[in-house]
Amino acid sequence: MCTSPNIPERRKTPPLRGRLVKWEYTNAVSKITLSVCLADDGIVRVTYFTGPVPEDEPSYAVSPGYSAPGAEVREYDEAGVHVIETSLLRIRIRTEEQKVDFYDIVTDEPLLADEGGFGRESKDWTGDARVWIRKRLQDTEHFFGLGDKPCALNLRGKYFSMWGADHYDFHEESDPLYKSVPFFLSLREGKAYGLLFDNTCRSYFDFGASDEKVLAFGSFGGLMNYYFIYDRSPLDIVAAYTRLTGTPELPPLWALGYHQSKWSYYPDKAVYNLVERFRDLGIPCDAVHLDHHYMEQKEGFTWDRHNFPDAAGMVRSLEEDGVKTVLIVNPGVKINPANPVWAEGLERNYFCRRSEGNLLSEEVWPGLCNFPDFTAPAVRSWWADLFRHDLEEVGVRGLWNDMNEPVVFPDRTFPMDTRHEYDGMPCSHEKAHNIYGQCMAEASWLGMKRHAPDRRPFLLSRSGFAGLQRFAATWTGDNRSSWEHLKLANFQCQRLAASGISFAGADAGGFMGHPTPELFCRWMQMAAFHGLFRNHSSGEFGGQEPWVFGQEATAYVKAAIEGRYRLLPYIYTQFRRYAETGMPVLRSLALQCFRNRDTYWRGAEYFFGDHLYVIPIHEPQEGGRFLYIPEGVWYSYHTDSLMEDTGKDVWVKCPLSFLPVYVRGGAVIPHWPVQQHAGELPRPPLTLDVWWAPDEEVASHLYEDAGDGYAYRNGECAVHEFLYRGTGSHSLELAWKCEGDPCAFHESAEVVLHGLPAGIALSAHMDGVPCRGVARDGRVWRIPVEGKFETLSACWTEE
Template sequence: KPIVKQYLGAVEKVIADGNKFYFGDGSARVEIRVVSDEIIRVRLAPHSVFLDEFSYAVPVVDQKVTTFKLEESEDSYSVSTNTITCKIRKSDFHISFLENQNQMVMSEDAVPMHWEENVEFGGYYVYATKVCQVEENFFGLGDKSGNMNLRGRHFQNWNTDAYSFGWDQDPLYRTIPFYTGVHDKAAYGIFFDNTFRSYFDFGKEDNSKTSFWADGGELQYYYIHGPHMMDVVKRYQTLTGTHPMPPKWALGYHQCRWSYYPEKKVKEIAEGFRSRKIPCDAIYLDIDYMDGYRCFTWNKTHFPDPKRMIKELANDGFKTVVMIDPGIKVDDNYWVFKEGKDNNFFCRRSDDYFMEGHVWPGRCQFPDFTNPAVREWWGNLYKELVDIGVAGVWNDMNEPAVFGSGTFPNDVRHNYDGFRGSHRKAHNVYGMQMVRSTYDGLKKLMRNKRPFTITRAGYSGMQRYGCVWTGDNVATWEHLKLGNIQCQRMSISGVPFVGTDIGG
């Protein structure tokens, strides 16, 4: 039997369970869940079996709801709050979202939700296609390059090490599958909470349709009502979280490049700022401060007494931020590798071989940051750095990047907090879970100080654990313009603490 796309059919059955309403067509099942007065979640189970309820982006789904109800008419069902209505047409499972005050349709299906069996990996390719209004414009999706308005463009979400990326290059470093649609002077949001490789088409293939789909996982999205754009972003952040208050110094100017060493060079840079009376609050140390690029070590030739140097920099008003990458050098004489190996903390492939790849230290293995035990271990590794006065940590290369192949193969296995999966499922959250372990570790080790963490890769919700920068740009006018646009786009995508390498 050939594999074909299957579409939802006529609604045959409805079951109410608190704030969740289940609609079935005899084979597939759809859950409509009232999250708040302005947010409704939609989930599709192609054969009526939903995946386990778990999300790195949304720690707690349900919020306060004033009132909600299910009503039936001759041709449709309606799930309503005091602000919005989700209408499900009986004949073809067409779903639409309306504003109660004026009954304006904010978002509606162009065709019913659909899916296609994935023979190679199991599960399904899942699709949603919405009507694209004639005058509708779209914003968000994180750090995409190019114009602010996404209308007429196609995007892919797969965290990618994209050095010297260009205008309209895609994909880039982060996955934020959340956009805001604006039409008729009103705004709404769609958050497609799916960590697999995903795609968005904003009227490029068909000017009358907007689509989003993924290579696996569940078709699960949140409709987020405005009516103003800022309302949409704020409500998205009630789902995915907000950035914790950073230390005051983190709001100042930070000086970073690849790379400042030895200590004499670092001191020259610091003196240059002070002698020229240029404000600066932090200096970053890239991978060359390490011993052979081994994380959590120091090159004692370049930095014979890091504690003294960091104290002297602090006396002159500079905080020290150091880089830590995920790749751990394969070396039985290296204490971090030995601990990870002894505790089985490194990622493995489908046939139980370790995931190995070459990055800066050479041949490396990589911690599985989706394992809570690994995150706890990794967070504690920062103790020596904190003890000698390091004020912040920069997590880089965590797409994860691998020389040659680009990233991990699909068959790498991950714990995924007990909801096990392959790298197809975990790739886009790997960087987020790395900076999570860094943030949690620093918060514990620094006690009453606010941690400062910055990450290159991430997924929706990463703002709970760190800030970001726009990645490895170059010294061109185009990149200066791109960085400005990207910072604005990240801010309206729920990640307001973002910067760019001004000088490239």
């Protein structure tokens, strides 16, 4: 084994850098110091340090790349109160009581105010301490976020724990679950704020469950350390939180395609046959995931030479067919002197130890294992280099981290006296548990960056903490093939997006059990509008490939997958915005329409990017249902039917062939033709579909690049902006601006107009020149584009 010398730096304290403005208030009796630190006009760090010397901690949540932009402040004193003002906030600090209250700068409305304030309780016999804070809970306040909690979206009146746990066959009230993302949003009467509790110990959030007048949160150890985040809308707050905790890299285009997975596909003949069946049926697929049966006796970093005699040849063959290979990797390293990974880890003292110095040894899939301490930079670097063979020589394109809550058999975690380096501040597992999986994800991500430097990494991690999106996509864990779990998957993916993690999905169709054809269709239709589109199941219940549920189901599922591939330029554009600004891809109805309090209790509906509105079906045989249509101009994405009633509930038919999906009038939705895998067509023809809205003005975007690699960072990309203007009942205009070569990534383009009146004669001009080839095609009008235009105008008269 060989470890590269470039060991990652330790996380540093304080976690925030940049143009910071900071105040400290120390109580002479308790020796507690309250620290208030402004990162920008709307982000405030509040920390309570105990003891005579304030000692900060490294942050696993705040991105090392975040640099605070700072804020212009005005400050003054009132009776016993120090007041700090920014362009967004008025912060009143009751200095003697060490309480912090936040107000809107314009209206002076209270946003979040201390009730009981900060509290701390020590255990004399151990020196451990529990810390908490109590805030006033306002009557009209509602809460969202907290990662992968499987309950309804609105958290008001509920209590939750943060302690990563493998909850096999979880249900609506299961808590805790795989991920610990201690960030929530508050929505109230057109106001919103976010709060990140940056503490890795076991923690809790009480949204009025114990006392309907009190919002409380705390932890069983560590610092009371939270970030208050304020902006003008919930989506802007989520974006700010995501920038604070780190935006992800733009994923490779293929990773946004369809993934097929099962526990497990083996031997190699089964994998070849799987891919051949996809191609024979013309069903698009970009990735196959191999569970741990590809390994020798389930030992990581090995291949079963009997079942996979030529792993590199198989991976190369799949790649030639447009299919990428993704491998599962678990943290446990089998105790096996013949295995060089275990031998080197032992020699370098990279495995976790108990409080008395003995190695932590527990059973997982390979048998008795030791476990790397991923909280140590040297261990993360060593782990990264273990992927050299699979990434450089075998040609694997993605990694899949599982069992990293961490979990050991039977269904428990490490003993609490397990020791961890914690980036230079050694601690027990009580403090490191919630970030163990994220540190493993960071180490695996580093391996991909180091050993496949010309490719963008694709990594899945089941567990994580705030900031997981910096390293990995995620899925919702071991679900079941049931209508209840379809609904929970909808809630969880929306909640993860509101918690900064848009590249998320569920095991479509369910991991355990076997879905009915109807359930499978509905789940796959929904998953086509999630960040991650992966069908994963346990083989003990039978196959769950797209073709196993009969001809009708196969046709509908194929159509859903093909729809995903037609939408790839739109999805890729939304992910580019997410990577650049932190704006979530999935947007719950309540977050988008937050001024409408009636939306706070709705959970089925969500926005997919800027202009699509998706309503999954949660019940069997639901041929029609009432659903909420937002205000504005909306069309059926599938039929072009104009929704006559908006801003209210309407009844719609829900045929099994497709989900209710709506598109905003005036939107420009880019489409490609169906491809069997992303990149099958090097420069796919581009269709710009536009839906008429007589009096609207709507901005839309398109981002294009090579789909992988980093040439886009050197300007090899095209950033398009479209501005639609409805100019009356008989005309429209479309302006097109572009940074970069507008035709570099598509061979041709056309504009397709939807929703125009029947029985018209249409003429169009591009930059004042009459368009040639304008033609009606059923219910749409097609306008060929030669190169690029600056302004397209269309007008029509009744025939």
